[in-house]
Amino acid sequence: MLNLSELEQKLDKALSAETEVSLTVWLLSKRKKCLEFLGEGYYETLSPRIAVIEPNNSCFGNHFEFSNGYCAVGENNSLAA
């Protein structure tokens, strides 16, 4: 029969002993292991390209451009289906 109080005490003790570094390192080591099947290599950050449609010039073939203006499409994975 499991002693639940003992289990809880062990968990509380482990959690209270964690620091930001110890817990982050442990968690990332789990995730790194998860990605090891990809083989050796490095990760490259993919910056979202922001396509902007300017309302005043929305005729075909001109203003799909990259800037910080107007309607951001594709930013922060907010694309609709």
Place this chain on the structure above:
Amino acid sequence: MSVSSRKMYHTQERRNERLNAPVICLRENAWLGEGYYFWDDLIDAIQWGHKSKRKTGYFEVYKAIISTENFLDTVFNEVHYRFWLKQVEKAADHIKRITGIKPTIKEVNDYFRERAVWSEVDGIIFQDIPENSNNLKVKAFYYRKRIQAVVYNIEIITTFEFYLADKCKPNK
């Protein structure tokens, strides 16, 4: 079979030779970490064979008797369920607060086993939502629990024997 034993089912691809022990699940997305996974209901064991044990075109289901005395039974034991829920949420909150990263259920469970050293827990009985309503007798309501167990200590599996084999259904 004693009160603290359960009959459960283990599904694998059909191999050249019959198994005499379950196969450990090492998949990184296994909900409750590395362990031996079993189904409570034969229906689910067979459905899992059709869905996920397709490499050889055939699957096998093995019947096991598992001693569950040192299990966390989050399905039928309310005390265990409420305890497990509280510990999962406490650990998840703590990990998120300290690291800023929301953990998966597998990571929380790994934490229990590796950092809190819950070595006395031989396994966990848990449930999720069935995926195939064709196996239900009423329309549009999952009245039946899909129950699984993960076993961490293989020594508590007292019987393990072949039960059935079947050909995987063609993919739709």
